[in-house]
Amino acid sequence: NAGVTQTPKFQVLKTGQSMTLQCAQDMNHEYMSWYRQDPGMGLRLIHYSVGAGITDQGEVPNGYNVSRSTTEDFPLRLLSAAPSQTSVYFCASSSASPSTDTQYFGPGTRLTVL
Amino acid sequence: GDSVTQMEGPVTLSEEAFLTINCTYTATGYPSLFWYVQYPGEGLQLLLKATKADDKGSNKGFEATYRKETTSFHLEKGSVQVSDSAVYFCALTQGGSEKLVFGKGTKLTVNP
Numbered sequence: 001n002a003g004v005t006q007t008p009k010f011q012v013l014k015t016g017q018s019m020t021l022q023c024a025q026d027m028n029h030e031y032m033s034w035y036r037q038d039p040g041m042g043l044r045l046i047h048y049s050v051g052a053g054i055t056d057q058g059e060v061p062n063g064y065n066v067s068r069s070t071t072e073d074f075p076l077r078l079l080s081a082a083p084s085q086t087s088v089y090f091c092a093s094s095s096a097s098p099s100t101d102t103q104y105f106g107p108g109t110r111l112t113v114l
Numbered sequence: 115g116d117s118v119t120q121m122e123g124p125v126t127l128s129e130e131a132f133l134t135i136n137c138t139y140t141a142t143g144y145p146s147l148f149w150y151v152q153y154p155g156e157g158l159q160l161l162l163k164a165t166k167a168d169d170k171g172s173n174k175g176f177e178a179t180y181r182k183e184t185t186s187f188h189l190e191k192g193s194v195q196v197s198d199s200a201v202y203f204c205a206l207t208q209g210g211s212e213k214l215v216f217g218k219g220t221k222l223t224v225n226p
Contacts, residue, residue, distance in 0.1 A: 004157070033213070042118075042203060042216035043158075050212065058213055090157055098214050099146055099207045105157035 002026050004106035006091050012112045013081040021076040021109050023091030031094045032074040036087040081113045116141040120204050120217035127224050135189040135220050137204035145206040147187040152201040194224045
């Protein structure tokens with residue numbers, strides 16, 4: 001079991017560029033989420049999915065897009081990167097709602113936008 | 115909305131010292147409470163949790179008790195080790211919610 005994997009580990013973008021952060025899990029989990037971690041602010045929810053074909057917005061969704069075509073994958077797209085999106089991004093998955101089941105986190109992607 | 119407040123860090127201790135990291139919360143209803151740990155260069159891992167008042171979560175020598183009367187979930191360990199050096203996050207979630215609400219994190223460094 002690889003658990004939750006994320007690629008790339010590090011990325012540097014210029015303002016206005018687009019990119020996709022990849023997230024995959026091999027635990028057959030229905031729930032997947034994307035969080036961003038900023039210094040002194042803890043983790044904040046960007047988008048989440050309760051199953052293939054179903055996504056919804058979290059606390060800070062602006063500037064990000066998601067889709068969930070398979071159970072395993074949950075990519076996060078930055079449409080036009082901005083310096084405010086410099087952060088560490090974590091993907092998480094769980095078999096049920098976070099209120100009832102443990103969330104498993106990936107190792108993170110550190111993104112810098114210049 | 116729901117929120118979690120943790121003690122400001124960083125916290126620096128010597129090996130075998132007693133650890134307390136304070137966590138208080140604001141929430142409607144009866145949330146579930148969690149402590150997550152993030153070791154250097156890694157993602158978050160669940161350390162312990164409690165789902166109702168007076169429950170005590172425990173794992174790896176760490177403990178926390180869900181205190182509804184004081185809306186607190188303080189993390190404690192009787193004797194810390196160098197390997198406990200990490201960032202600790204307190205979090206909550208409401209029944210049926212799809213998200214965790216995290217505190218800002220407390221960095222712990224344990225020196226030999």
